[in-house]
Amino acid sequence: xxxxxxxxxxxxxxxxxAAGALLTGALTTTGAAAQPSAAGAxxxxxxxSARADLIKDASARTAETAKELKLDAxxxxxxxxxxxxxxxxxxxxxxxxYDGLPVLGGDLVVHESKSGAREGVTRATSKSIDVQTAxxxxxxxxxxxxxVVWAATGTPRLAFEKVVKSTKKDGTPSRVHxxxxxxxxxxxxxxxxxxxxxxxxxxxxxxxxxxxKSGSSYALxxxxxGGHSTYDLKHGSSGKGTLFTDADDKWGDGTNNxxxxxxxxxxxxxxxxxDYYKSVHGRSGINGDGKGAYSRVHYGNAYVNAFWDDSCFCxxxxxxxxNAKPLTSIDVAAxxxxxxxxxxxxxLTYSGESGGLNEATSDIFGTSVEFYANxxxxxxxxxxxxxxxxxxxxxxxRYMDKPSKDGAxxxxxKTGAGNVDVHxxxxxxxxxxxxxxxxSGKKTINGVDYDSPTSDGSTVTGIGRDKAEKIxxxxxxxxxxxxxxxAAARTGTLSAAKDLYGADSAxxxxxxxAWSGVNVK
Numbered sequence: 244x245x246x247x248x249x250x251x252x253x254x255x256x257x258x259x260x261a262a263g264a265l266l267t268g269a270l271t272t273t274g275a276a277a278q279p280s281a282a283g284a285x286x287x288x289x290x291x292s293a294r295a296d297l298i299k300d301a302s303a304r305t306a307e308t309a310k311e312l313k314l315d316a317x318x319x320x321x322x323x324x325x326x327x328x329x330x331x332x333x334x335x336x337x338x339x340x341y342d343g344l345p346v347l348g349g350d351l352v353v354h355e356s357k358s359g360a361r362e363g364v365t366r367a368t369s370k371s372i373d374v375q376t377a378x379x380x381x382x383x384x385x386x387x388x389x390x391v392v393w394a395a396t397g398t399p400r401l402a403f404e405k406v407v408k409s410t411k412k413d414g415t416p417s418r419v420h421x422x423x424x425x426x427x428x429x430x431x432x433x434x435x436x437x438x439x440x441x442x443x444x445x446x447x448x449x450x451x452x453x454x455x456k457s458g459s460s461y462a463l464x465x466x467x468x469g470g471h472s473t474y475d476l477k478h479g480s481s482g483k484g485t486l487f488t489d490a491d492d493k494w495g496d497g498t499n500n501x502x503x504x505x506x507x508x509x510x511x512x513x514x515x516x517x518d519y520y521k522s523v524h525g526r527s528g529i530n531g532d533g534k535g536a537y538s539r540v541h542y543g544n545a546y547v548n549a550f551w552d553d554s555c556f557c558x559x560x561x562x563x564x565x566n567a568k569p570l571t572s573i574d575v576a577a578x579x580x581x582x583x584x585x586x587x588x589x590x591l592t593y594s595g596e597s598g599g600l601n602e603a604t605s606d607i608f609g610t611s612v613e614f615y616a617n618x619x620x621x622x623x624x625x626x627x628x629x630x631x632x633x634x635x636x637x638x639x640x641r642y643m644d645k646p647s648k649d650g651a652x653x654x655x656x657k658t659g660a661g662n663v664d665v666h667x668x669x670x671x672x673x674x675x676x677x678x679x680x681x682x683s684g685k686k687t688i689n690g691v692d693y694d695s696p697t698s699d700g701s702t703v704t705g706i707g708r709d710k711a712e713k714i715x716x717x718x719x720x721x722x723x724x725x726x727x728x729x730a731a732a733r734t735g736t737l738s739a740a741k742d743l744y745g746a747d748s749a750x751x752x753x754x755x756x757a758w759s760g761v762n763v764k
Contacts, residue, residue: 283330288525291533331357348395469535512576578609599668646670697760
């Protein structure tokens with residue numbers, strides 16, 4: 244799960260990172276990255292069955308691929324995702340096992356041309372995996388732990404991974420993964436899998452939402468978007484809740500007096516997020532398989548948060564202070580569900596610089612979805628969570644043009660950025676995205692005034708949000724790995740811009756200039 248928000252101007256939202264995605268480190272690439280034509284490099288909109296066929300085909304060739312990559316005989320590849328470009332180039336994402344054990348930090352992406360020629364490999368780690376899995380002198384495994392190979396940092400080694408489930412004081416579920424060295428018993432790494440962050444809606448006015456008729460009543464289930472359904476937890480904190488139903492297909496009254504109002508906002512947020520990813524990026528659903536998630540509203544009592552949970556493939560929303568401001572605005576909903584997209588693709592580790600990139604990715608696409616929705620009651624802007632008033636003074640949670648305006652976020656990269664809370668280090672990429680989209684200096688967009696500086700005093704000319712979000716999505720799905728840091732994000736986005744627009748393009752040069760503007764060089 245991924246808690247979404249905290250009162251400290253922090254949007255603590257992220258997706259549940261799968262156990263195999265616990266890593267830090269730099270992106271490494273071998274071989275020349277594929278450089279198709281600008282039009283050809285755009286992702287192809289795959290049907291669920293077409294994607295499944297690609298995964299099946301790649302899975303049938305994992306032994307051959309492992310041999311071609313010169314992996315150890317004990318290493319096996321497991322296909323996690325396949326992205327196909329319009330020119331036939333494929334980007335196949337793999338996890339690894341070693342002697343049957345999961346390799347944490349071993350993910351990689353293989354890039355192949357339409358003819359099947361290997362064009363490059365993007366790896367989370369460049370180190371070879373050669374560990375002794377039997378006969379070694381090991382510490383006793385913690386109760387309930389599993390044996391793994393840790394390859395995310397340092398020399399690959401045997402380790403134990405244990406997951407402890409609990410509930411935080413504010414009611415947020417917690418699933419803490421702790422990795423310890425199997426030989427010494429010392430802790431290597433730890434992270435929490437749960438990260439914070441036609442009806443009358445509370446934030447978006449009168450909207451149409453997908454419903455299904457069952458017998459004489461209607462259910463808040465959108466059959467046209469993978470069967471996404473919305474449930475009422477009625478202030479409980481466990482279970483799926485009760486599916487919203489209605490006799491006349493008219494939902495909510497625009498206020499929190501009607502429990503269905505929050506349901507409308509949640510369903511609408513899921514709807515526009517689905518439509519955005521499919522229309523703009525050709526992705527069918529969060530997992531790319533055409534299946535809808537589900538949403539739960541009215542979680543807990545005065546719960547000031549929202550979160551995405553991979554384990555249930557669901558979104559959960561609290562009602563805010565005094566149960567008066569449900570955290571169901573468009574950008575919050577899209578932010579949370581985008582954590583699911585990140586988990587299904589690059590699976591950026593929720594710690595260090597990769598954790599900041601994880602958070603920023605959700606801010607970037609939360610903002611992009613808000614602009615895409617084109618809703619007159621919640622217009623697009625570069626402010627995060629401006630509708631839910633989590634600070635109680637009308638201010639947003641985050642500012643993308645100058646992140647430090649929230650009092651804590653970083654405007655630019657600095658030494659030690661990876662030690663800053665991921666909700667604040669995300670400011671570096673948020674600022675990059677704003678500069679790439681809109682440029683530096685003063686500007687008014689949809690009635691909001693912005694004034695974006697650069698760390699080096701340079702002037703950055705934006706290329707437009709439409710191009711910027713396509714570059715970020717391509718980098719996320721084809722060049723980022725679980726260990727990508729800010730330097731590697733610069734490399735990945737430049738590769739994406741080169742694929743989409745060419746190495747001599749204004750777009751490619753703007754990516755470099757925007758990163759330099761936030762001191763990532």
